[in-house]
Amino acid sequence: MSPTSTASPARSAGLAPLDDGFDDDDEQDLEALRPYVVNLTRGALSQDGIMQTSVADVDAIFDEHLPRFLAGRAEPVPVVFWAHGGIVSERAGLRIAGDQVPWWVRNGAYPIHFVWETGFTDTLRDLVSWWALRDLGGRGAPWQSVKRSAQVAAEPGGGAHYVAQRLARFCREHPGHITVHAAGHSAGAIFHSRFLPAADRLGVRSFGSLQLLAPALRVDEFESTLLPMIGTSIDRFAMYTLTAAVEQQDCCFRLYPKSLLYLVSEVFERPPDVPLLGLEQSIRQSRDLLTAFGLDPEQQCASEVVWSPTGPLAPVGRRSSARSHGGFDNDGDTMNSVASRVLGRENFAPFPSTTVSASRVLDTPTTATRVSWIP
Secondary structure, eight states: OOOOOOSHHHHHTTOGGGTTOOOTTOHHHHHHHGGGEEEEETTEEOOSSSSOOOHHHHHHIIIIIHHHHHTTOOSOEEEEEEEOOSSOOHHHHHHHHHHHHHHHHHTTOEEEEEEEEOSHHHHHHTOOSHHHHHHTTSTTHHHHHHHHHHHHHHSTTSHHHHHHHHHHHHHHHSTTSEEEEEEEETTHHHHHHHHHHHHHHHTOOOBSEEEEESOOOBHHHHHHHTGGGBTTTBSOEEEEEEOHHHHHHOOBTTTBSSOHHHHIIIIISSSSSOOBTTOHHHHHTOHHHHHHTTOSTTSOOOSEEEEESOOTTOOTTSOOOOOSGGGGGGOHHHHHHHHHHHHTSSOSOOOOTTOOOGGGGGGSOOGGGOOOOOO
């Protein structure tokens, strides 16, 4: 990859205030992000917090900001919808957007970040032991609120549903001007399992790519929502996730001896031990997924899975060096692989190596969560 110009595209897109990094206490930084962020609270357009998003803000994205970005460009421009994980606060979600947006813009893509607040982060920070984790509000109740937030967002009246409406209208009115892509980390896969079908029903007939990083989506929900769209409404699908051996070495919040995906599968989902798309063992146990990912030698590959960490000789677009669940969205190899599939080329400005994953702030225990594992 050869870096392209790093100054003029971002500045022409109004991102100059982010040159020295994103500060969520800086009004100029927040206003610079506004054309690229849809802030949701439990599925609805957010009316409070650090940043608010109104119907008028969403309209401005499709009526003003995106058309201005497209002006004078001969080739279709990639529009990338990003959904972060469900255990991410509004502040952390905005920081993810603040880190990624200038990079996407620099490479000629228009990013739209769903910053979706689910209320789960505060719940996790209040956990004091395995027993609290197990009994809090009924088994898995906080996790169900995450999933409910994604569902409500994509239903009529939800914030993501309105975005899908405006996207469908834009595609009708500007045919051939954009390509549409989606990417999500962890529970962001749950969000997209609702958003993409809603967009499809509303008339967005083609997503150029869908890429999921360590998805916390149930296998049965993937098979009923996204899998039928691959090859029809989704042109290409790629997933990046840990190998089983690395997954089992990843400690979740110093509370659980394996990764977050195991915590979700074994504790938060109902019934427990539900197969998750991001777990290698779940993929290996599913004939449909073996076929879809080309892991069945007798079947033709329809999608692709990248097992992290990959070897040093892995080709561009098929690399990942993440070694923890929270490490995918700031891993240079992973993010460059995502970009190469979206942009359709290998020559672009690489992902900034200084970016810190907002998802990993929870890996450092607070006083309330500094506890020992209770078997």
